[in-house]
Amino acid sequence: MAEAAASTLAVSGLQAWYGESHILHGVDFEVRPGEVVTLLGRNGAGKTTTLKAIMGIVGKRRGSVAFAGRETIGLSSDRIARLGLAICPEERAIFASLSVRENLLLPPRVAPTGGLTLDRIFALFPNLAERLASGGGKLSGGEQQMLAIARILRTGARFLMLDEPTEGLAPVIIRHIGRTIAELKREGFTILLVEQNFRFAATVADRYYVMEHGKIVDAFANSELAANMEKLHERLGV
């Protein structure tokens, strides 16, 4: 398909297991360049597993994950990262045994250009500049989230996967993150977002996919969100 060649990420028939548990049963979707795509679904639908499977950090996976036309299903996660994908996991995974500065500088540059400079990053996240010497474990939830996003911005990866970036955060920080994502979108980043909070997602997303039991069951554009609201409430049980 001509469209597949143009997409940044094309997932087809993706299956994934955690140990014995078969979580993803054939996921198909695509993300086009510069889009913000959101995966919606209940807890346990497989959204986080999908992101991890794309990144190559689940136990076992099968199917096809093509990034910029290149098949990545058989690659190790460090090679996937060096293609220009980055993940900001749900648990944020800030290294407690590293300082904030060390956390920020840890991920190596995967592209010579395209990464944000430190100045730019501190402009986006002023709080981090003040906390550089602190231990990674000493940050608040909001600060950890900002650090988790900041450190993948420096690398030059242009395809970002954000797993529940607003979970458990105060409204003012959620708005900050929303502004940041909008800013990144303007700069041409492509973002795959997992969010329970679809009110937040609606402020940044271009398209949505709905997941249930490890499969994609619905898809619609942001303009169609209102029309699908009732169906969504049913599926997500909120």
Next chain:
Amino acid sequence: MFLGHVITVQQLYGQLLIGLINGSFYALLSLGLAVIFGMLNIVNFAHGALYMMGAFCAYFLLQEFGLNYWWALIGAPLIVGAFGALLERAMIVRLRGLDPLYSLLLTFGLALVIQGLFQAYFGASGKPYAIPPQLSGAHNLGFMFLPNYRAWVIVFSAFVCFATWFLIEKTRLGAYLRAATENPTMTRAFGLNVPRMITLTYGFGVGLAALAGVLAAPINQVRPGMGADIIAVVFAVVVIGGMGSILGSIVTGFALGVVEGLTKVFYPEASNTVVFVIMAVVLLIKPAGLFGKVA
């Protein structure tokens, strides 16, 4: 009050010196174990055998290639460290993801093979290795004679320990190591080649053991059994210090060497077991060791 034997000041300082020297070896060896354990979560039972290989490597470099002590200080850790990296790549990596006890069993088996081979070829007796001429002789400090080589061992060991600590805690490379230790999956997902880091870390820990072996060669004889003699005490040191703690192993190593030396002065019969007794006591109070995090 007279004790059973009179303790002279000379004896005291003499034993303290020996204690510091033993402490240097304990510190270097337990540091290597701690580095390996922190990163790979395996107890390297082969550590004593690799220490012995370091000493033999120094011996061979001299005998076969005429390369002196100073070459050995660099060469032996590199050669034995490379051998260690090979072991990791060929065997240890296959046990990733399994119960860490299997890695312990593997390295135990490797220790048997290595020690057995050396013992089969060289017999149990020791080979001599001369103190390098630049470090021979002694200084008269007034209250005691300080042999130069022994002073060198202590100072150099302390330097290597400090340098390792600095490398791990304060540098970018150390940050990579600490991150990979804490969360290898995420570290790899950032694009860092964690498997290669693990191999190099194992090689580095082994290199530290080999370095200790080179330092030991002029003092103890170069014997196939020299690793087995020391390994149990080093394990006790690591348990007391706390298994993954870099600082803990360094401090505890030196401290216990001194304690052992002092025990030899005041209560010689107990000097062999004092470290183990201390271990038992520490475990009762702090099951994770003095500097340990979680047992």
Next chain:
Amino acid sequence: MSANPTVAKFGAASRETRQFVVAFAVLVAAIAAAPFVAYPPFVMQAMCFALFACAFNLLIGYVGLLSFGHAMFLGAASYVCAHAAKVWGLDPVAAILAGVASSAILGFVAGALSIRSQGIYFAMITVALSQMIDFFCVEAPFTHGEDGIQGVPQGRALGLIDLGQPAVLYVFVAAVFLFGFLTVYRAVNSPFGEILKAIRENEPRAISLGYRVQRYKLAAFVLSAALAGLAGATKAIVVQDASLTDVGFAMSGEVVLMTLLGGMGTLYGPVVGAVVVVSMQNYLAQYGQWVTVIQGAVFVACVLAFRRGIVGEIAKALKWTAI
């Protein structure tokens, strides 16, 4: 259904019991036949080590604790029994019981110190503790250091049965071995054993269910130590001496090898492993240090490619679970 009541009863027994009976029958038959195909003192030694390995396996296979210092129990009991028989003149049963008591007490103390720790820490602590015991045995006057205790009298068991007669001694040792083996079997297949299995599988859950996990682990440890002591004490009577080899680190390593090779967590694995390793040592004794190399190589090979061990592989092939 057959009209024969024996067959019917046999058929009605559960598959596991059937497997156990068959395997046990094979074991007893092997013990009965052994002295006619092999040197009886060798077989008796093998049985002592088999019991030692069964005791060790109780900890690693069923509680998940790798004790790398188990020789301390074998050796301590060996020395105490030897001393009791030779110096105090106790009859062999009493001497053996004295040995078992000493290793049980040692097991209690060692266990109390080490049980709080898990996995690798536990293993290292047992190494250090056994080194302490090793040093003690080198220094203590009653052990006679390098010479060991020699010339231990075999005496008359319970004052009646003359163990000096080879055939009688053989039956005695076989009885002790089978008793120890069945004790392990009973411990594993009992409510106690089920709780141990639960602890091994999910300790936090067992704690949340209200089990005093530390106590169960300590109990298993003491039982293991006592059975290892039984093996050591019996061995002292059989070979009529106790030496530093019994308490040394190499011995601790050997019992791990026996169990690994035979099959950790299986009932018969340690027995098979012990027989193989003891035979291997006998056969290769002439090669001196190469025995160490070969043992190390077997270790490495087993850990890398043969983790189930001999009996484990047989069990998998036959799809039997009770061996």
